[in-house]
Amino acid sequence: MLLKKGAEASLFLEEWQGRKVIMKRRLPKAYRLAALDETIRVQRTAHEPQIIHRAKEAGVPTPTLYLVDVANANIIMEFIEGKQVKQILNDLSQVERASLCRHIGSLIGRLHSHSIVHGDLTTSNMILTPQGKVFFVDFGLSERSSELEAKGVDLHLMKRALQSTHFRSAKECFEAVIAGYSKVVGKDAAEDVLNKIREIGRRGRYVSER
Amino acid sequence: MATRRKADYYCIGLESTADDFSVGILSFKGKILANEISVFMPETGGIHPREAARHHAEVAGKVLAEALHKAGIRPREIKIIAFSQGPGLGPCLRTGATAARALASYLQVPLVGVNHCVAHIEIGKHITGAKNPLTLYVSGGNTLVAAFEAGRYRVFGETLDIAVGNCLDVFAREAGLRQKLGAPFGALVEQLAARSQNFISLPYTVKGMDLSFSGLLTAAIELLHRGQHRLEDVCYSLQEVAFSMLSEVTERALAHTEKPELLLTGGVAANKRLKSMLETIAKEHNAKFCVVPKQYALDNGAMIAWTGILAYQHGLSTPIEKSFVRLKWRLDEVYAPWVGG
Numbered sequence: 001m002l003l004k005k006g007a008e009a010s011l012f013l014e015e016w017q018g019r020k021v022i023m024k025r026r027l028p029k030a031y032r033l034a035a036l037d038e039t040i041r042v043q044r045t046a047h048e049p050q051i052i053h054r055a056k057e058a059g060v061p062t063p064t065l066y067l068v069d070v071a072n073a074n075i076i077m078e079f080i081e082g083k084q085v086k087q088i089l090n091d092l093s094q095v096e097r098a099s100l101c102r103h104i105g106s107l108i109g110r111l112h113s114h115s116i117v118h119g120d121l122t123t124s125n126m127i128l129t130p131q132g133k134v135f136f137v138d139f140g141l142s143e144r145s146s147e148l149e150a151k152g153v154d155l156h157l158m159k160r161a162l163q164s165t166h167f168r169s170a171k172e173c174f175e176a177v178i179a180g181y182s183k184v185v186g187k188d189a190a191e192d193v194l195n196k197i198r199e200i201g202r203r204g205r206y207v208s209e210r
Numbered sequence: 211m212a213t214r215r216k217a218d219y220y221c222i223g224l225e226s227t228a229d230d231f232s233v234g235i236l237s238f239k240g241k242i243l244a245n246e247i248s249v250f251m252p253e254t255g256g257i258h259p260r261e262a263a264r265h266h267a268e269v270a271g272k273v274l275a276e277a278l279h280k281a282g283i284r285p286r287e288i289k290i291i292a293f294s295q296g297p298g299l300g301p302c303l304r305t306g307a308t309a310a311r312a313l314a315s316y317l318q319v320p321l322v323g324v325n326h327c328v329a330h331i332e333i334g335k336h337i338t339g340a341k342n343p344l345t346l347y348v349s350g351g352n353t354l355v356a357a358f359e360a361g362r363y364r365v366f367g368e369t370l371d372i373a374v375g376n377c378l379d380v381f382a383r384e385a386g387l388r389q390k391l392g393a394p395f396g397a398l399v400e401q402l403a404a405r406s407q408n409f410i411s412l413p414y415t416v417k418g419m420d421l422s423f424s425g426l427l428t429a430a431i432e433l434l435h436r437g438q439h440r441l442e443d444v445c446y447s448l449q450e451v452a453f454s455m456l457s458e459v460t461e462r463a464l465a466h467t468e469k470p471e472l473l474l475t476g477g478v479a480a481n482k483r484l485k486s487m488l489e490t491i492a493k494e495h496n497a498k499f500c501v502v503p504k505q506y507a508l509d510n511g512a513m514i515a516w517t518g519i520l521a522y523q524h525g526l527s528t529p530i531e532k533s534f535v536r537l538k539w540r541l542d543e544v545y546a547p548w549v550g551g
Contacts, residue, residue: 005495007462030494031457031487033450035409120418124466141416153370157418163542164364165466204370 008044008140009073016076021066026073026140041073044140048075051116051139058114060107061135080135086123089166089173097169098176103134105180108155111136112193113185115146117154122161152196155181159197219289220281221522222274222313223515226306227298227326228351229257231266233277234511238289238519240336243281245505245512246273251391256379263301270309277511288317292518295323295528296536298351303535311530322518323528326509327352327541328363330502332520333513334475338500344469346460346488349476349509350375353456355419355463356541358549365542366463367419374452375478377423381448384431385441399445400481406446410439414451419459419466426451449483457487464495475502477509520548 003011003022012023026041028034045068052062067076085104089097104126111118118125119141127135143150158177162170182190219238225231232247250265252258278285293310296303314321331345344357344366353374355367372380375396382395389395412429415422430448433439464472472492478484485501492499506512521527524547 004465006465007458029457031490032454033409036411036414036450036454039411040414122418122466141418153417157420160365160420161418164359164366167360167362167364200370204368 020079022079024075045073046070048139051142058110080127082127082129085126101173101176102180105177106184109181109184112151117145117150121158156200221290221515221519223511224293224306224310225511225514226266226302227294230509232511233273234515235281236515244277246277259299259301263305266305292322292514294326296539320527324514324517325544329513329517332517334473334502340471340500343471343473345473347476348478367459370422371424377427402442402445403449406442408443410447412451421455453484461491471498473500475507479507524548
């Protein structure tokens with residue numbers, strides 16, 4: 001059953017070896033040149049499991065992988081029961097929202113301190129389970145990097161995602177994310193990243209504080 | 211004198227954010243009576259703001275007269291003057307704003323400052339009939355993916371550095387191409403690209419729904435100067451990578467927002483390859499694909515006039531003392547009460 005058709009892959013909810021699984025299929029994109037399409041699909045399929053593995057080492061909940069088929073750009077993984085943070089964030093109380101965002105920030109901090117940059121930090125890519133655990137999914141655009149620039153862009157994307165989708169509480173949410181982040185990476189490192197985020201923001205088009 | 215119907219109100223819109231000076235005239239009901247455009251095209255190099263502003267000042271009177279003549283209305287029938295207040299190049303914006311203030315005070319009608327990016331979306335909706343689209347706006351100065359959510363247009367994705375049109379323009383200049391009226395750099399690159407099927411790998415940079423073109427541009431220029439490839443092949447590869455990046459972020463935003471329509475506008479919207487890629491994506495997500503026709507996709511006065519009318523009808527106008535130009539006026543800063551939903 002097709003769950004979601006995204007820009008990168010289609011997610012199917014299937015039964016596999018008696019388990020409820022997500023089949024992430026990076027189907028060919030008809031709009032793209034075949035050569036470019038193949039490179040992108042295969043690279044991302046080969047890359048994603050490695051990063052997911054490292055994320056687990058960092059203590060960030062991610063789905064368990066059951067099967068990786070690079071040639072067909074297909075990954076079978078655990079189905080995480082829960083809700084996308086995108087769906088629930090706006091309906092939480094201010095206190096709950098801040099607490100969830102702090103938690104998300106601390107998970108991002110763990111990724112970054114293990115030289116993992118997620119590359120698509122939106123609230124659609126975070127799943128809150130009924131037990132209160134937050135899983136990060138979709139590491140298709142992630143990379144291994146310990147550079148300040150990469151970490152800055154990663155959090156800049158998080159900030160932008162909050163501004164476009166959770167505009168009413170974007171500021172408090174991002175501040176809570178940074179608070180949680182800071183607890184993990186340390187105050188000085190967090191300050192460096194914050195400065196970088198400001199610099200990246202100023203680089204964009206039409207920024208009045210430049 | 212016969213009493214005039216309400217439909218006989220008109221708005222003059224002045225556009226002068228970059229290299230085009232344009233005057234559009236619309237009725238309050240949305241009929242486009244005139245849309246005159248004068249393009250500044252430098253012999254060499256990019257758009258020098260001062261030179262472009264000089265061009266605008268020189269042609270302003272003529273373009274305005276032509277538009278009024280075409281519209282066949284008398285100055286007294288004009289209800290408001292709209293102008294592009296930003297974002298854009300300072301000297302160019304100021305020239306348009308000065309003309310707008312002069313007109314408004316001479317005719318003693320209200321002035322309405324309009325955001326250039328909002329205007330592109332509004333005229334696109336007006337012309338294509340789109341109601342609630344996800345918009346990809348691609349030009350020499352802008353690259354963004356936006357949609358309306360709760361009172362404002364929100365930017366879901368945008369370039370982290372240069373605009374895609376700028377990337378193509380600078381590459382074309384580096385390659386020694388010369389643009390002409392009716393054949394801008396983008397069209398020249400497109401023509402050359404159409405003569406190749408030889409893909410050379412170039413850096414592909416997508417960050418979530420944002421993108422970056424500066425690395426791609428540098429790599430394409432290096433490839434060109436290495437001299438081992440035909441210009442056609444480099445143009446082809448540059449287009450394929452740049453447009454695939456745009457398509458990927460657009461598809462991501464479409465999947466994220468689940469909007470029923472995809473609107474393509476801006477100068478780069480004229481490119482056939484980009485159009486076909488986005489059409490494929492729209493189809494796959496059951497979204498109606500709406501492309502804004504060239505004369506309303508390029509910078510034009512009609513879009514400013516139309517957005518001015520929408521804003522004015524919702525009680526917005528710009529007093530002279532607040533009509534200073536806003537060079538870095540972001541799309542998501544604009545309060546847009548005229549959009550429902």
